[in-house]
Amino acid sequence: MRNAIIRFVLFALFAACAHQQPLYQRLGGEPVVTAIVDSFIERFADDTRVAPTFAKTDIAKFRRLLIEQICNLTGGGCTYTGRSMPSSHEGMKITESQFNAIVEDLQDAMNRQRIPIDLQNELIATLAPLREGIIYK
Amino acid sequence: MKRAVLVLLLCASSLYAGDGRLLATGGATQLEGCAGGGIVPWAVLSGYATEDQNGGTAFLTYVATGDYSLWSAGGAFTFHNRVEISAAEQRLHLGTLAEALNLPGAELRQQVLGVKVKLLGDVVYTKMPQVSAGVQYKRNLDFDIPKLVGAKSSSGVDVYVAATKAFLAGAAGRHLVLNGTLRATKANQTGLLGFGDDYDIVPEVSAAVLLNNNVAIGAEYRVKPDNLAFSKEDNWSDFFIGYFPNKNVSFVIAVAQLGTIATLPHQSGLYLSVQGSF
Numbered sequence: 001m002r003n004a005i006i007r008f009v010l011f012a013l014f015a016a017c018a019h020q021q022p023l024y025q026r027l028g029g030e031p032v033v034t035a036i037v038d039s040f041i042e043r044f045a046d047d048t049r050v051a052p053t054f055a056k057t058d059i060a061k062f063r064r065l066l067i068e069q070i071c072n073l074t075g076g077g078c079t080y081t082g083r084s085m086p087s088s089h090e091g092m093k094i095t096e097s098q099f100n101a102i103v104e105d106l107q108d109a110m111n112r113q114r115i116p117i118d119l120q121n122e123l124i125a126t127l128a129p130l131r132e133g134i135i136y137k
Numbered sequence: 138m139k140r141a142v143l144v145l146l147l148c149a150s151s152l153y154a155g156d157g158r159l160l161a162t163g164g165a166t167q168l169e170g171c172a173g174g175g176i177v178p179w180a181v182l183s184g185y186a187t188e189d190q191n192g193g194t195a196f197l198t199y200v201a202t203g204d205y206s207l208w209s210a211g212g213a214f215t216f217h218n219r220v221e222i223s224a225a226e227q228r229l230h231l232g233t234l235a236e237a238l239n240l241p242g243a244e245l246r247q248q249v250l251g252v253k254v255k256l257l258g259d260v261v262y263t264k265m266p267q268v269s270a271g272v273q274y275k276r277n278l279d280f281d282i283p284k285l286v287g288a289k290s291s292s293g294v295d296v297y298v299a300a301t302k303a304f305l306a307g308a309a310g311r312h313l314v315l316n317g318t319l320r321a322t323k324a325n326q327t328g329l330l331g332f333g334d335d336y337d338i339v340p341e342v343s344a345a346v347l348l349n350n351n352v353a354i355g356a357e358y359r360v361k362p363d364n365l366a367f368s369k370e371d372n373w374s375d376f377f378i379g380y381f382p383n384k385n386v387s388f389v390i391a392v393a394q395l396g397t398i399a400t401l402p403h404q405s406g407l408y409l410s411v412q413g414s415f
């Protein structure tokens with residue numbers, strides 16, 4: 001535990017000094033983001049808490065748009081060509097619990113892809129503001 | 138009480154859970170029974186229930202300073218992530234002091250009933266912190282000793298406002314949680330040494346960093362009134378490690394610095410807490 005704390009402090013100092021590339025590049029660019037999204041879709045297709053809500057979703061399209069959107073939001077330079085969050089979730093009535101379930105599925109997917117915890121957290125922080133446009137629509 | 142809590146802890150793991158919130162967002166259970174850190178109430182509500190669920194926690198906490206030991210046990214229940222009710226019983230074994238007073242086995246017991254209401258915000262998702270207000274009604278069950286050393290009343294009500302915010306990836310890519318609490322209290326040593334006539338308003342703060350999704354480290358500081366003439370009362374602090382393996386159970390190990398308690402100085406020691414959520 002002491003080692004973990006020392007590593008954390010050193011890392012904090014390093015992170016504060018280092019010039020940061022966009023998150024998209026630090027995650028590993030297109031192949032890694034694609035792998036995360038694929039793992040994520042696989043995970044939540046099996047997740048009984050949320051799967052029924054996505055029964056009518058065109059998964060191929062959802063996959064393409066999600067990769068695009070993550071690329072766009074993490075500084076990868078893509079243009080997101082999908083609809084706004086409130087419009088694309090209209091009528092799905094996604095609850096607060098379901099939104100958190102999706103966050104957990106994404107965390108699982110990132111763990112499965114061995115994404116370091118700091119990058120995982122940055123991606124979560126980047127996507128968290130979308131919640132307002134997604135729940136209870 | 139301890140046995141009841143253990144039974145609750147066991148049941149908790151098998152019951153259907155109000156489990157919609159993210160791991161660790163229910164915090165630990167604070168000594169006085171509500172959701173918080175170890176010694177400070179936070180704005181988060183106990184358990185993992187979202188606004189369309191109900192859920193709660195049961196806890197058992199043990200603190201040993203060498204001269205004293207304290208058990209605290211109880212539970213809390215949260216309705217719709219809006220209102221939390223809690224109950225706890227604390228037992229302070231007087232140890233060294235009991236021997237000095239020729240009262241072997243002497244202990245001070247206190248019951249705490251709490252209500253906390255979430256007023257604003259969400260600890261994780263809103264720009265503003267989650268803000269809650271609460272009351273803790275405290276009743277000292279062994280008032281003879283507190284009365285002897287100058288306490289005026291065997292019961293009292295603490296009122297507090299707490300603001301808690303998680304800064305996602307806020308500290309070198311780790312989630313950072315900050316909490317500030319303002320408490321109005323008449324209590325001496327949280328009420329274990331009874332209550333005075335006048336309110337003091339005291340600040341309490343906490344900071345924690347989630348090293349990963351399951352482990353948090355942090356520190357707390359609680360300013361305390363100092364109203365009894367017979368002994369100084371010091372501010373409290375602790376350093377903690379919290380382990381949240383899943384949404385059913387969590388553990389806290391801490392080192393608590395409790396200062397002078399009833400004339401015995403330098404009381405510090407291990408703080409251990411287990412919490413079951415359902």
